[in-house]
Amino acid sequence: PDAAPLRRGLPVPQGISKTAFLVAIEELRSALGPDHVTLNDKEVKNGWYMEHPNTHDMMPLFDSEEFIASAVVYPGSVEDVKLIVKWANKHLIPLFPISIGRNLGYGGSAPRVRGSVTIDLGRRMNRILEINADDFTCLVEPGVTFYALHEEIQKRGLGDKMWIDTPDLGGGSVVGNTLDRGVGYTPYGDHWACHSGLEVVLPSVGDDGDVSVFRTGMGALGVGGENTWQCFPYGFGPYNDGIFSQSNFGIVTKMGMTLMPNPGGFESFMYTFANESDLAPLIEIIRPLRISNILENVAQLRHGLQTLSVKGHPRTNYYNGSGPMPDPIIRQHLRSTATGECAWVYYGMSYGPAHIRGHKLSIIDNEFHRIPGCKRIDPATLPADEYFWSRDRIASGTPDLEELKWVNWMPNGAHAAFSPVSPIKGADAEKLYGLAKRRHGEQGLDLMPAFCVGLREMHLIVEIVYDGTDMGMKKRVEKCLRDMIDDAAALGYGEYRTHLALMDQVAGTYNWNDNALMKFNNTLKDALDPNGILAPGRCGIWPKRYRNRGWEL
Template sequence: PDTIPRTRGLALPQGISKPAFLSAISSLRAILGGENVEINDGELKNGWYMEHPNTHDMMPILSSEEFVASAVVYPGSVSEVQTITQWANQHLIPISPISLGRNLGYGGSAPRVRGSVTIDLGRRMNKILDINAEDFTCLVEPGVTFYALYEEIQRRGLGDKLWIDCPDLGGGSVVGNTLDRGVGYTPYGDHWAMHAGLEVVLPQGEVVRTGMGALPGNNTWQSFPYGFGPVSDGIFSQSNFGIVTKMGMTLMPNPGGYESFMYTFQNESDLAPLIEIIRPLRISNILENVAQLRHGLQTISVKGLPRTTYYSGSGPIPESIIHEELKKTPTGDCTWVYYGMTYGPPHIRKYKTDIIDAEFHKIPGCRKIDPSTLPTDEYFWSRDKIAAGEPDLEELLWTNWVPNGCHIAFSPVSPIRGTDASKLYELAKNRHAEAGIDLMPAFCVGLREMHLIVEIVFDGKDEGMKKRAEKCLRDMIDDAAALGYGEYRTHLALMDQVASTYSWNDNALMKLNEKLKDALDPNGILAPGRCGIWPKRYRGRGWEM
């Protein structure tokens, strides 16, 4: 695996001398055991998805040494997590929790502040604490991956009864993905909405259980998400207000059958009318899952071959080549591909697929692809697995598009409307053309909104391309904000910029976030800067980027 050259030495937390840091680390070692505290002073190895580093962002868009931890600690229990927060408060050392650290495209396992101590919760706290086949719920620790949960359900012989929902890659953690408000592709795709109950260690070390978890002896922590009084779960997602040590998740009952479908649309300009057709179908649940409408180029890139297989010129790959290549695939020539799934017994599915078919065919040139004509290694079958709650990894293949394939995401939210889809698509297209980067957009249609997900694939060793990719992203964020679109989630490097677009009434929401941050974390030790929220000790001192 590739390594990152170290030019800046050990990433010490700002304002802490090396001896003070080493002595603080020794005292932590004394409590947690030497094997559970690692100073990050060796090589910075990049690895790959399955062997990802927990010390830095393996897909750096800025300087490779920017988002780097000083040390990594492995707590084995809630009380050890409490101990770590107390230690951090005592030494004023920033700490940054990850569950698995596979948040690729958004910063991976890296801390926002160079020199933070990463708390790798997943390594030792990875138990499935409960799977309840009556209530269709589970309770997991941070280290439980979608794969692990899926496999445990099968192992217990409950696979016929309980489904999980997973994102496109199954190696992430249920907890980390949900806290970053990730999405999956069954009807349970809105992970945040589907969670029920958190256990959180607050920045000063207190442990809280939310919802019914606060009632001793309860048996509804995972079945009723609210409890009594304020619902505080939300403030622990996309924030730096606490460290989640347990999370409840609801599980989907086996719907009694399912069926994937795939439609292609010929013209770029089909986008707007198609989105108009999708909206009412999606809101009324005729389209039942967070389906993907992808650009044809993704059908090519997800085959896993480098772009040079198809084109070696500079600038974005010409449309004519995309169409030529698509003609050779089972998908056939097209501009857009819709992947969906319908659920339930056959006659219920038929009711829905008949409506969908009639509606989609209102777009001239629309083609339904018969799955039985597709080879078993076709990407369609990966989507089929995922939409049925079975984890997969095939989505990784498009990172091969350029050498040293890294990626970073632009993910604005918009209504499910033709005009909005067109505006966002045009905006992305123009900025990609300027930057000379291939555009691979996918519209992920939620219930009343859609996320446009544009993954910029870049060569992690090509400094010029990194600069262009960063500029392209920052321009798209600004362009989108000017039109009223905001990102639902973002990479560490872009958090300040994205947060600053949510500026209504003189940044009132950020001021509220800062008030909460200062109340909960007066010493500012927990993940400073995450999602643009800086604690008092850092605020106004030039940390924003």
């Protein structure tokens, strides 16, 4: 059901009465203007990707009213953000900042603490402040999506000169995705590594009654320092940016990003591998090629089932049984697709002029063919609507939405991700694939793994697609995710990013030396946010006011 009235009523944050909360909201309204604060007291409406809610996760893993905002505030300026921080400190109301809120698979736009006031930064603060065609950089506000940045570059006639790097879906924000350390698929795919410069509003109120806003790197220079803000990430003194990624230490109001120069040509390629057991030897082949940049982008090595599901048809088109879809069925259906019957599909791209690409492509072709049954699929044989061309667009910096299609696998399609990191080793791939397979089997879920190969590591991204309205299925999904996290931790693997619901568990696996890392993060949290108003619980970091009071999940 698309919209339903709130069953539990206005999600007033803990520790404040409804009346006091409503008074506080009125205070905020009169400070920011009545249009810029909305109370979430009516309904839950999941919408869809292009019109996603900003009050909760459109793909809820729990009950929709669990991770839900009490109100949403729309700042129009850095001054507004400071004002909101002051207000929250005064009333001890938790805030949750989002840029766009399309963090699907990881919690969408939902806050971790029920009743938080969501700061929707992107709605009004969405300017592209600069695109610098000399330096190949830009400076953006939180609301700039990959689509918007791409469009603006085209509009200015710079499309032939520079590329952006986009994740699989282009509707997210450059700022939000980068702060969550998301990845894309050109050689500029490590978004965190490619950013340069942050402007941050801190969550505390100083002795002078003011809220501090500071700029990292060269942006801290007093006079005109902005000329190097996006050219050189470090500045002088501690390089502070990192602590604002995957954290709850500050609200980012501006971010610089580097842009990729047009490499002078590009060419996608696709290989299929026949057997499940090809995984390990293939990964061993990939590692040296990737580290030496013969394989130049974050490639996706996908399981056949994902190649099938991304066609966008419901699972029932192929199979009606319960439990994971059997391999023979998957293979049978793949036979009539462009890839043909196979276990794995490798999507990659080579960059540069033709003769430079030729050098790399011939090495790749030789190496990949060491796996018996390896097939190169000639792109010329593929129709324009084949998924391959979506990967081609993405790996050449053009935002796309095709990837959303596999969500149709289930009615009321939702998904959550298990994303462990490992070396690029065959043995690691097998262990992670093996545990995922076992746990999916136990819970009767379809397994759609993709190995995203970074430079010296790979992320295994396992997206579990489920029916967002099926509480029983969601319990199984959660159980499967939690079991996989524990299994992986026991083998020495950790997640690079996770869903809101799983943050405490994942953070708990990074527990070396008696949780020394979390103790350190807590020290920073208490110093920077003594009242604990900013995104309590995000990435497992709880402020003092919440710590060890049963908030952990």
